[in-house]
Each structure stands twice: as structure tokens, then as C-alpha cells.
Amino acid sequence: MFGFLTDLGHATRLVLDRVRPANALILETNYDLQLLQEDTKRPWSIKQRITSRHGHLSNLAAGEAARHLVSDQLQHIFMAHLSRDCNNPALAKKTVQQEIDKTGARHIRIHQTEQDGPIPTLVFEHGSKSDKVAPLSTSESSSEPIIAKSDTPEISTPHTAPATPNPKPTANQEQHHSFFSGLQDVLGDEADDSDLETE
Helix, strand or coil: CEEEECCCCCCCHHHHHHHCCCCEEEEECCECHHHHHHCCCCCHHHHHHHHCCCCCCEHHHHHHHHHHHCCCCCCEEEEECCCCCCCCHHHHHHHHHHHHHCCCCCCCEEEECCCCCCCCECCEEECCCCEEECCCCCCCCCCCCCECCCCCCCCCCCCCCCCCCCCCCCHHHHHHHHHHHHHHHHHCCCCCCCHHHCC
16 A cells, blocks of 8 residues: 655644555655755745645654654655755655654665656555565666566556546545545645745
């Protein structure tokens, strides 16, 4: 299972509980607080929005969320949505890793994502009891996606699948739809104040 925690501002207990079963997690590490405070591009109002409960996760907030989600099944964390101006990958990774280290966990790999290119492909292998995550290739600097070895058919290039009738949603899918609809009702559908907020 893949979990996604982005554009949160604050990782609530409910949100953490929803992604707790994840084997791999996309985790927003948008900004370092000091770098954001020192940034001269963004007005104070935007900085307040970014750091609010309806803004973005800082490196420390992301690390704290990761620490609460440490489990035997969580194997990969992908740092996402890093600000070009108010963050850097090494600082984000160090902060998240320090929080995870507090739990004594040594099996979780932290990966950097890129705004301008793909990352190695992560393949889920279906086991008898639970999904297992096939290891990523070590050549993560490659610009081409890499398919980890698995029992699934080899994937060469992205393609569009032929149209098929939509199957009836499962109970789990309906539960997820209900959850995200509820979030939209609570948070509203506001547009961002400025493109400067996330870049």
C-alpha cells in the first residue's frame, strides 16, 4: 500500500491512522523553517499561510509524522514537494532521518524526488499475507525510471490502457472516497494565494 501526505499543513491523528498500513509513503517536506523565515521572495502573509495548519509540512513536521508512522511494514519514504528556495534535499533528509532514528528503526529508506524528472519505479510484490515492496535499484541517479525485480510483468514504457467498464467500488474504495470528500468539506476548495507559496 502507498500512502500520500502532501499539502497538509498539519498531520492529524486521523490522517496518520489512515496511512499507517503503508509500505511506502510520499511525504511532503516542503520547507526548512529558518530558510523560509530568511527568504526575501515571499511576503509575510505567504509565509504565515505556508506555516499554518492549512499550509505545508516543514521538514521537522514531516519527520515527526514519519516517526509516528514507523512500523515493520513501512520500508520507503519519498520526500516530495521540496521548495527550491526554502529547502534543500540534504537538509530535509537529515531532519526526517533524525526523527526516525529516535525509534531505533534501521529498515526505512528515504528517497529524494525531483520536480523535473522521474525517480526509480517501486514495484509491489503480492505475498500471501501482505504486500511486499521490491527493493529499488541502487542507480537512483538515472533519469530513466527503473523497474525493480519482481514477479510482475516487465514494464517498458507508459501506455494508456484500453477503456473498460468501471467496476463497482469496493467497500474500501467507498471508505476512502468518503474520507477525502469529508476533507474537502472541512478545508474548502480555496485556490493558493500565490505560486510563490510552494516553489
